[in-house]
Amino acid sequence: MAKKKALTKDRLAWMYKQMVRIREFEERVKRTFVEHSGVIRGHTHLGDGAEATIVGSLATREDSDLAMPSYRCHGYPIVLGTSPRKIMAEIYGRKDGLCGGFGGSMHLADPEHHFPGTSGIIGQAIAHATGAALTAQVKDSGQVIYCFFGDGSTKQGAFFESLNLAAVWKLPIVYILENNHYQAYTHISLEDANYIAGDPLSKKAQAFSIPGVTVDGTDPLKVFAAVGKAADRARSGKGPSLIEAKFYRLSAHGNAITVPPVPTQFPEHEAVEVYGKKAEYAAAKKNDPIPRFRAALLGKGVLRLADAKRIEAEAQAEMDDAVLFALASPLPKPEEAVKYVYA
Amino acid sequence: MAREMMYGEAIGAAMTEEMQRDPNVILYGQNLAMTERDPMLRKFGKKRVRIAPISETAELGVAIGAAMTGLRPIVELWMSEFMLVAFNQLINEAPRLRYMSGGQVKVPLVFKAGYGFAAGWAGQHSNCIYHTMMGIPGLKIALPSTAADAKGLMASAIRDDNPVVYLHHYMLTLDKGPVPESEYVIPFGVADIKREGSDVTIVATGWMVKKSLAAAELLSRQGISAEVIDPRTLEPLDSNTIIKSLKKTGHLVLVDQATRHASAAAIMAAEIAEHGGNALKVPLKMVTALDTSIPFSEPLENFVLPNEEKIVSAVKSVVARQAATV
Numbered sequence: 256m257a258k259k260k261a262l263t264k265d266r267l268a269w270m271y272k273q274m275v276r277i278r279e280f281e282e283r284v285k286r287t288f289v290e291h292s293g294v295i296r297g298h299t300h301l302g303d304g305a306e307a308t309i310v311g312s313l314a315t316r317e318d319s320d321l322a323m324p325s326y327r328c329h330g331y332p333i334v335l336g337t338s339p340r341k342i343m344a345e346i347y348g349r350k351d352g353l354c355g356g357f358g359g360s361m362h363l364a365d366p367e368h369h370f371p372g373t374s375g376i377i378g379q380a381i382a383h384a385t386g387a388a389l390t391a392q393v394k395d396s397g398q399v400i401y402c403f404f405g406d407g408s409t410k411q412g413a414f415f416e417s418l419n420l421a422a423v424w425k426l427p428i429v430y431i432l433e434n435n436h437y438q439a440y441t442h443i444s445l446e447d448a449n450y451i452a453g454d455p456l457s458k459k460a461q462a463f464s465i466p467g468v469t470v471d472g473t474d475p476l477k478v479f480a481a482v483g484k485a486a487d488r489a490r491s492g493k494g495p496s497l498i499e500a501k502f503y504r505l506s507a508h509g510n511a512i513t514v515p516p517v518p519t520q521f522p523e524h525e526a527v528e529v530y531g532k533k534a535e536y537a538a539a540k541k542n543d544p545i546p547r548f549r550a551a552l553l554g555k556g557v558l559r560l561a562d563a564k565r566i567e568a569e570a571q572a573e574m575d576d577a578v579l580f581a582l583a584s585p586l587p588k589p590e591e592a593v594k595y596v597y598a
Numbered sequence: 599m600a601r602e603m604m605y606g607e608a609i610g611a612a613m614t615e616e617m618q619r620d621p622n623v624i625l626y627g628q629n630l631a632m633t634e635r636d637p638m639l640r641k642f643g644k645k646r647v648r649i650a651p652i653s654e655t656a657e658l659g660v661a662i663g664a665a666m667t668g669l670r671p672i673v674e675l676w677m678s679e680f681m682l683v684a685f686n687q688l689i690n691e692a693p694r695l696r697y698m699s700g701g702q703v704k705v706p707l708v709f710k711a712g713y714g715f716a717a718g719w720a721g722q723h724s725n726c727i728y729h730t731m732m733g734i735p736g737l738k739i740a741l742p743s744t745a746a747d748a749k750g751l752m753a754s755a756i757r758d759d760n761p762v763v764y765l766h767h768y769m770l771t772l773d774k775g776p777v778p779e780s781e782y783v784i785p786f787g788v789a790d791i792k793r794e795g796s797d798v799t800i801v802a803t804g805w806m807v808k809k810s811l812a813a814a815e816l817l818s819r820q821g822i823s824a825e826v827i828d829p830r831t832l833e834p835l836d837s838n839t840i841i842k843s844l845k846k847t848g849h850l851v852l853v854d855q856a857t858r859h860a861s862a863a864a865i866m867a868a869e870i871a872e873h874g875g876n877a878l879k880v881p882l883k884m885v886t887a888l889d890t891s892i893p894f895s896e897p898l899e900n901f902v903l904p905n906e907e908k909i910v911s912a913v914k915s916v917v918a919r920q921a922a923t924v
Contacts, residue, residue, distance in 0.1 A: 354699050356700070357697055358700060364695075366702055374695075379659060379687065382656050382658070386659065386663020413655045416651070419653065420656045420660060595700060597735075598701075598706070598760050
C-alpha cells in the first residue's frame with residue numbers, strides 16, 4: 256500500500272478537514288438561496304451527508320486516479336484540489352466559473368484535477384466512468400476510476416450494462432453506490448427490489464459475479480477500508496467491485512423547481528416535506544457523519560480541540576471567500592455562447 | 599494510385615489505416631472479433647479490438663468516457679436503429695459534454711452503423727434516422743455514397759475531435775469504385791458534384807445518389823441536363839455548393855430515402871429557401887419515402903421508397919412548370 260494511503264494522524268486530520276470543507280461549501284450554496292435570492296438558477300443538488308463516503312473513498316486514490324460522479328457533484332472536486340472559488344462561481348453562472356458558466360451545478364468538470372466531467376441524466380455517467388476505465392486499461396496507465404452514483408442510478412440500464420461490460424473486460428474501476436435512501440423524491444422502499452426483499456443493494460453485484468460489499472457510509476474509515484480493497488483489486492487487474500455506502504442525504508433532492516419570476520429556494524427534506532417522517536429525518540441528523548468523526552478523532556487524541564476548531568474556522572473562511580469571489584465575478588459575455596460547440 | 603474496391607472494403611481500409619496511424623484508435627462492437635482469426639484482432643490485438651456485450655447504452659457511453667480520457671473509439675453498431683436504444687448517450691451526452699465543460703474536454707469518437715437496408719428488413723431495420731441527429735450542436739454526421747467517399751469520410755471521422763455518426767448505406771456495400779490507396783481524407787462540410795448539369799439540381803445522399811445518377815442518365819436522353827450533388831456530411835451541411843448550383847440551374851429536386859418530415863431534405867429545403875430561394879424559378883420538389891413504416895414484402899417496399907422513375911418525374915414536373923410559365 257502506498258505511503259500516502261496510511262492513516263497517519265495527519266492523514267486523519269486531512270480527512271476531517273475535507274469533510275468539513277465539503278459541508279461548509281454545501282451550506283454556503285444552500286444559504287445563497289436565502290442570502291442572495293435569484294443568484295442561483297436551475298437545479299442544484301447538495302451532497303451533505305455524503306462527506307464520509309466521498310472523503311473515505313478518495314482518500315484511497317493514487318495521484319492520477321479519476322473521480323467520476325453523478326450530477327450531485329460539488330464535493331469531489333473540492334477534495335481533488337479544485338478551487339472552491341471556481342466551483343461557486345460556476346454555480347452562480349459567472350465568467351470565472353469552473354466551466355465559464357456553461358455547465359452550472361450539475362455539470363462540473365475539471366480534467367486538470369482528475370475530474371473529467373459529469374452528466375445531469377441519472378445513471379448515464381456510470382457508462383462514461385466505465386469508458387475512462389477502458390482508457391486506463393488500453394493505455395496501461397495504472398489508474399483506477401472511482402465511479403460514484405446514487406441508489407436511483409441502479410435502476411437504470413446504464414448501471415446494469417456498464418457493470419456487466421466492466422466485469423467482462425475486467426476494467427479498473429470501483430463502483431461506489433451512494434445509498435442515500437431517496438431517488439430524487441422517491442423513497443427507496445418504493446422502487447428497489449433488493450431493499451424491498453430486505454437485502455442490501457450490494458447484492459446487485461451478484462448479477463455480475465463481482466464483489467459486492469455494503470458499508471456504513473457515515474464512517475469514513477469503514478469506507479476507506481472497503482474502497483481501498485476494491486481499488487487495490489481493480490489496480491491489480493482483477494476488475495470492478497461494487498461498494499454500497501449507506502448514508503442519508505441531509506438536504507432535499509435539490510432546490511424547489513420554480514418558474515421565473517419565482518426565485519429558486521431550498522425546501523425541507525422530502526422525508527419531512529413529502530412523507531411526513533420527522534422522526535426519520537431527526538435520526539439521520541443525529542447520525543451526521545461530521546460531528547461523529549470529530550468526536551472519534553478527539554476521543555482517540557488524533558485531533559486536539561484547538562485543531563478541530565482551526566480546521567472549521569479555516570473552512571468557513573475559505574468558503575466565505577468563495578462566495579465573495581463568485582458574487583464579484585462578472586457574468587459571461589452573451590456572445591460567448593457560441594463557443595465550445597465543436598472542438 | 600487508386601484501386602477498385604468495394605464500398606464496404608473501403609470503410610475497412612480506412613479503419614485499418616487509421617488504427618495503424620494512431621494507437622489511441624480502438625474498435626469494438628457486438629458480434630465482432632469473436633475468434634482469434636479476426637483480421638482486425640490479429641493486426642491490433644485484444645486491447646484495441648473487442649467484442650462488446652449487446653448493450654448499446656454501455657457501448658455508446660463507454661466510448662464517450664474513453665474519448666473524454668484520451669482514446670478515439672470506433673463503435674460498430676451495425677444498424678443505425680440500434681442507436682435508438684441508447685439515444686440519450688447519442689443526443690444528450692456525447693455532443694453536450696464539451697460544451698457543458700466550457701471547452702475543457704473533447705469527445706472524439708465514431709459511431710458507425712449501416713442504414714436504409716431496402717432488402718426485406720421491414721419496419722425496424724431499414725430506416726433512415728439521420729434527421730434525428732441533425733441540428734444537434736456538437737454532433738457531426740457523415741453519409742458516404744461511393745467507395746472513395748467511404749474511405750475518405752471514415753478517415754476524417756476518426757481524426758475529428760468531435761463525436762461523429764458515420765452512416766454507411768447497406769445497399770452500397772458491394773458497389774465497386776476507384777479508391778485512393780494512400781492516405782485519403784475528405785474534409786467534412788464539402789459537398790461533391792457527382793454529375794455536372796445545367797437544367798436542374800438534384801441533391802441526394804447515400805443510395806439515393808446512385809438512384810439520382812441513374813435518373814440523370816435517363817433524363818439526359820430526353821434532353822434534360824441534371825446536376826447531382828452529394829453533401830456527403832449532413833452536419834456540417836454545405837448549403838453553399840447547393841445554392842451555387844441552383845443559381846446555375848434554377849430548378850431543385852431534393853431526394854431522400856427518409857420519410858418526408860423526417861428527412862434531411864426538409865432541413866435542406868429550409869436552408870435553401872432562406873439563403874437561395876430567389877434562385878428558384880419554380881418551387882422545389884422533394885422526393886422522399888411515403889409516410890409509412892417500411893413494409894416487408896418487395897412490391898410494398900418498392901412502392902414506398904424513392905426510385906429513378908419518381909426522381910425523373912419530379913425533375914420533369916419542375917422543368918415543365920418552368921416551360922409552362924415562360
